[in-house]
Amino acid sequence: MARRETMQRKIFITALAWVVGLIVFFPILWTVLTSFKTEGDAINISGFFSTGWTTEAYSVVQSRSNYVQFAWNSVALALGSTFFALVIAIPSAWAMAFAPGKRTKDLLMWMLSTKMMPPVGALIPIYLIFRDLGLLDTRGGIITVLMLLNLPIIIWMLYTYFKEIPGEILEASRMDGASLGKELLYVLTPMAIPGIASTLLLNIILAWNEAFWTLALTTKDAAPLTQFIASYSSPEGLFWAKLSAASTMAIAPILVLGWFAQKQLVRGLTFGAVK
Amino acid sequence: MGTISLKNARKAFGDVVIIPGASLDIKNGEFVVFVGPSGCGKSTLLRMIAGLEDLTSGAILIDGKDMTEAAPSKRGLSMVFQSYALYPHMSVRGNISFGLKMAGMPKNEIDAKVAKAAATLNLTEYLDRKPRQLSGGQRQRVAIGRAIVRNPEGFLFDEPLSNLDAALRVNMRLEIMQMHKDLGATMIYVTHDQVEAMTMADRIVVLNRGNIEQVGSPLELYNRPDSLFVAGFIGSPKMNLISGKPAEKFDAQTIGIRPEHLGISLKDGTWPAKISLAEHLGADTFLHVDAGPCGMMTVRAAGEYDAAPGAKIFLTPEPDRIHCFDKDGKAIRK
Ligand SMILES: Nc1ncnc2c1ncn2[C@@H]1O[C@H](COP(=O)(O)OP(=O)(O)OP(=O)(O)O)[C@@H](O)[C@H]1O
Ligand SMILES: [Mg+2]
Numbered sequence: 001m002a003r004r005e006t007m008q009r010k011i012f013i014t015a016l017a018w019v020v021g022l023i024v025f026f027p028i029l030w031t032v033l034t035s036f037k038t039e040g041d042a043i044n045i046s047g048f049f050s051t052g053w054t055t056e057a058y059s060v061v062q063s064r065s066n067y068v069q070f071a072w073n074s075v076a077l078a079l080g081s082t083f084f085a086l087v088i089a090i091p092s093a094w095a096m097a098f099a100p101g102k103r104t105k106d107l108l109m110w111m112l113s114t115k116m117m118p119p120v121g122a123l124i125p126i127y128l129i130f131r132d133l134g135l136l137d138t139r140g141g142i143i144t145v146l147m148l149l150n151l152p153i154i155i156w157m158l159y160t161y162f163k164e165i166p167g168e169i170l171e172a173s174r175m176d177g178a179s180l181g182k183e184l185l186y187v188l189t190p191m192a193i194p195g196i197a198s199t200l201l202l203n204i205i206l207a208w209n210e211a212f213w214t215l216a217l218t219t220k221d222a223a224p225l226t227q228f229i230a231s232y233s234s235p236e237g238l239f240w241a242k243l244s245a246a247s248t249m250a251i252a253p254i255l256v257l258g259w260f261a262q263k264q265l266v267r268g269l270t271f272g273a274v275k
Numbered sequence: 276m277g278t279i280s281l282k283n284a285r286k287a288f289g290d291v292v293i294i295p296g297a298s299l300d301i302k303n304g305e306f307v308v309f310v311g312p313s314g315c316g317k318s319t320l321l322r323m324i325a326g327l328e329d330l331t332s333g334a335i336l337i338d339g340k341d342m343t344e345a346a347p348s349k350r351g352l353s354m355v356f357q358s359y360a361l362y363p364h365m366s367v368r369g370n371i372s373f374g375l376k377m378a379g380m381p382k383n384e385i386d387a388k389v390a391k392a393a394a395t396l397n398l399t400e401y402l403d404r405k406p407r408q409l410s411g412g413q414r415q416r417v418a419i420g421r422a423i424v425r426n427p428e429g430f431l432f433d434e435p436l437s438n439l440d441a442a443l444r445v446n447m448r449l450e451i452m453q454m455h456k457d458l459g460a461t462m463i464y465v466t467h468d469q470v471e472a473m474t475m476a477d478r479i480v481v482l483n484r485g486n487i488e489q490v491g492s493p494l495e496l497y498n499r500p501d502s503l504f505v506a507g508f509i510g511s512p513k514m515n516l517i518s519g520k521p522a523e524k525f526d527a528q529t530i531g532i533r534p535e536h537l538g539i540s541l542k543d544g545t546w547p548a549k550i551s552l553a554e555h556l557g558a559d560t561f562l563h564v565d566a567g568p569c570g571m572m573t574v575r576a577a578g579e580y581d582a583a584p585g586a587k588i589f590l591t592p593e594p595d596r597i598h599c600f601d602k603d604g605k606a607i608r609k
Contacts, residue, residue, distance in 0.1 A: 177348035
């Protein structure tokens with residue numbers, strides 16, 4: 001009896017997982033399918049499949065805009081902002097996890113609370129600062145903004161990972177005669193590498209997908225793939241096939257990265273709760 | 276070499292005083308056990324000696340030298356943690372050799388020392404495994420191996436066996452005692468296990484709320500407890516403590532009598548009692564009895580004592596085994 005029930009449960013849960021998975025995946029699938037249609041087929045949403053598959057949208061997109069430059073900017077912004085964020089976040093998180101003060105918890109909550117502010121509230125001041133400092137449409141400027149944007153999350157993630165490392169292990173290394181530097185190098189960092197890796201991956205993805213600030217603060221020189229997609233949306237009317245082709249090209253690299261880094265990402269997104 | 280002295284060592288976390296001021300002299304090669312209820316500050320005191328916790332005031336002398344400000348690694352002490360605290364990313368070999376590496380010892384010397392320690396602890400075939408691939412007992416051995424390989428003056432153990440099952444605990448206990456004999460090093464051992472404390476210690480230090488209540492050999496503490504607290508804490512099952520009328524007869528606020536020092540008779544005796552529960556352990560039977568004005572008491576009967584709940588018996592304390600305490604809980608010596 002119990003056995004049959006678990007079998008039914010299994011089938012039910014598997015089916016449910018597939019349904020949820022397909023719903024989540026559907027927009028991406030639809031985008032990819034649409035990108036291989038003619039503009040005429042694309043606008044006709046009732047047809048799931050095209051009358052004639054074509055890569056025409058891709059060739060138009062390719063000839064009209066310089067994909068490589070946008071992509072290169074995306075890579076630079078994602079890696080650059082993540083790198084500098086880690087440089088600041090690792091020591092901060094170490095300090096908060098292993099030498100907490102009275103206000104550490106409050107500080108962490110406050111940092112997280114900044115993420116609840118609608119970004120548009122800060123748009124005007126930041127835009128003006130960028131304009132006056134000549135940072136508009138520069139990689140350095142956008143890297144700074146993206147770094148600041150993700151810093152609270154990065155520090156939180158690293159903090160939760162570091163918290164998991166038992167202090168006694170660090171103390172054991174101190175008893176064993178390790179200096180602070182050696183303790184960091186030989187004991188702390190190797191133990192934290194999985195956490196640092198998933199934080200890094202998640203933030204590359206967040207920075208890659210960030211659209212609000214990149215759209216607002218770039219025009220050409222520092223414009224990443226979000227601008228590349230946006231340039232196919234409104235001004236020339238609705239060209240769904242081309243828009244889809246651009247989107248597919250923009251998300252493809254990050255999808256591939258995500259596919260290979262699935263395990264790390266799940267750990268990252270659950271803030272270390274799943275091992 | 277290997278003496279450890281606490282001079283009025285005090286520890287407070289903010290406003291909370293954990294150790295109000297502990298003074299203690301430990302001789303070279305001595306096996307000292309810290310016991311006390313949970314939260315009384317045993318680990319804190321041990322960590323102060325290790326150098327992992329700063330003193331608020333007072334001093335710690337090791338080998339006669341003031342080590343109060345010295346880094347943990349400069350004190351010549353090794354510590355075995357309750358959680359083992361092995362380096363999870365290093366092999367057993369890496370764990371045992373880490374301290375030697377940090378000391379800058381040449382590789383061939385390290386290899387020889389690790390091999391020797393591993394052989395002593397039966398770890399030779401596990402040297403290339405990671406800690407997560409070991410059983411609890413093996414992890415404990417690695418932790419001990421990491422401690423002995425540095426050849427320290429003294430060892431600090433914080434409840435090292437509490438995560439092991441009963442049989443393994445007995446084995447490891449014997450091994451640690453053997454190790455103490457072989458190495459002749461000073462050892463301080465924290466435990467809340469009565470048997471460990473009684474069997475391993477040269478001297479037991481009883482802690483109560485951060486205060487050292489009494490220091491003495493196991494039998495001294497068992498036979499001549501200085502205070503109610505020590506009387507109640509040392510010995511298992513606990514000493515029966517009786518106050519009121521029966522105690523007044525002895526000119527005491529409270530009298531104590533251990534379960535094993537009460538005679539049982541069906542006909543006559545000092546205190547009549549009614550059995551409420553019998554625990555059969557095989558070799559002994561512990562009777563929980565209601566002794567009227569004396570309150571609930573525990574009595575040990577040798578062998579399989581056939582007792583029905585509700586049966587009436589008489590208890591007679593061995594006269595020279597009665598402990599008398601005044602109203603401050605201090606022992607009254609006659
Ligand atoms: N870092 C700290 N900050 C504040 N209080 C602390 C700190 N570490 C320990 N304490 C407090 O000090 C007291 C003694 O703790 P300690 O760990 O020494 O007890 P213990 O005797 O080892 O107990 P157990 O048998 O449960 O291990 C406890 O009340 C604990 O709450
Ligand atoms: Mg403790």
